[in-house]
Amino acid sequence: MANWSAALAVDPTYAEVYNDRVFLRHTIGQSEAAFVDINRAVDLAPTYVLAWSNRANIAIALGRYDDALSSVDRVLALDPVYVWGHVFRARASLALGRLDDAMTAATEAVRLDPAATHALIERARINQRRGDDLRAFGDYDAALRIDADDAWGLYGRGLTQVRLGRTADGQADMARAVAIRADIAEDFARYGIRP
Numbered sequence: 001m002a003n004w005s006a007a008l009a010v011d012p013t014y015a016e017v018y019n020d021r022v023f024l025r026h027t028i029g030q031s032e033a034a035f036v037d038i039n040r041a042v043d044l045a046p047t048y049v050l051a052w053s054n055r056a057n058i059a060i061a062l063g064r065y066d067d068a069l070s071s072v073d074r075v076l077a078l079d080p081v082y083v084w085g086h087v088f089r090a091r092a093s094l095a096l097g098r099l100d101d102a103m104t105a106a107t108e109a110v111r112l113d114p115a116a117t118h119a120l121i122e123r124a125r126i127n128q129r130r131g132d133d134l135r136a137f138g139d140y141d142a143a144l145r146i147d148a149d150d151a152w153g154l155y156g157r158g159l160t161q162v163r164l165g166r167t168a169d170g171q172a173d174m175a176r177a178v179a180i181r182a183d184i185a186e187d188f189a190r191y192g193i194r195p
Helices: 002-010 015-027 031-044 049-061 065-078 083-095 099-112 117-130 133-146 151-163 167-180 184-189
Strands: none
Touching (some): 015 049, 049 083, 065 083, 083 117, 117 151, 133 151, 167 184
16 A cells, blocks of 8 residues: 555546555455545546446445446446446446346346356346346356356355255355355345345
8 A cells, every 4th residue: 555655645646546546445444445545536537437437336335326326327428338337337226226227237237248257146136136046047157157266156156056945056155155255145135135
């Protein structure tokens, strides 16, 4: 963090440095400070798509879903085919219980990039919330064929398998997911998806 702070001491108008420092702050549990940094980045560079996308991501992490959606609006106004913009729209809409909006966004993200694991996972989570476990399983499985160690894919597929009566396989997937990311259950719970 010292290098970023030193760079900002030299040039406090360097939006990319604020944007880059966001990841470290968020990772070490300083999400509020990360939100301050990302707001500074978009103020300095209002057409910086990645910064707006990161602002949406941090807003989601803080539970500020309407704020996330306004950031996504900016992302997609600047770059309508930016996959993460659609993924974050799906994620924020899912958290708000706007399942149709979430599904539209997730489906568009998958259409734009069929190999985007998080797009497939968001669509799967929406299907889980809708009670369509077979479709959810299909998207989780597709995501895991791309990245076999994706914690979200493993946990979601595990939950889905348990619901479909494949308890041993489901529990194995969930255990692998928790070994990769200890807080994965809490992440799913924020979207209304629980065992």
